[in-house]
Amino acid sequence: AQSVTQPDIHITVSEGASLELRCNYSYGATPYLFWYVQSPGQGLQLLLKYFSGDTLVQGIKGFEAEFKRSQSSFNLRKPSVHWSDAAEYFCAVGRAGNFNKFYFGSGTKLNVKP
């Protein structure tokens, strides 16, 4: 069975500091991995995805993520956080032939200090 773990429920960083949000997955075959961001009162916006190929993927808003098969991880990073990045971040995993069902992590709430 697939599962996604986001170990950090809340993270607080200062504006301008670097950020890393952790995501670990459990899945036997090659996973398809996504990061979404949800601002208060809004839906989920896709930040980036990994299907295959280069394990370092670039996304929107200056975010990147690195797929590490040996660690079953897909951590999200940003070198310099802006106050507007404060939001909830969800990691998700999907697999082929499963009606495009996603398995979401429980989310990480990011707070940004001025």
Add this chain to the structure above:
Amino acid sequence: DTEVTQTPKHLVMGMTNKKSLKCEQHMGHRAMYWYKQKAKKPPELMFVYSYEKLSINESVPSRFSPECPNSSLLNLHLHALQPEDSALYLCASSQNLARGPQPQHFGDGTRLSIL
């Protein structure tokens, strides 16, 4: 701007009311989804439609009735809801279900409150 539009943005209804949520996309996607999201939780899948046909019902109570009248529209009809049904209801779409996992594009949701 989101490419998946949901209306209304907010809805307050009594337990005996009948109402509908609407979702529209014009990206040419042939797969559409309904999710329920409680506060501080990830979205939970409710229904998946593919080419206007219901593909997945995640054991959702019958007081929720989905409908896909055409490839751009997805409705969720509500009747005799319970207070625990209060949540954010999200619609999403993706290109289709024919190949491997594809990004889902979400609307901003309808905030539903049951009195």
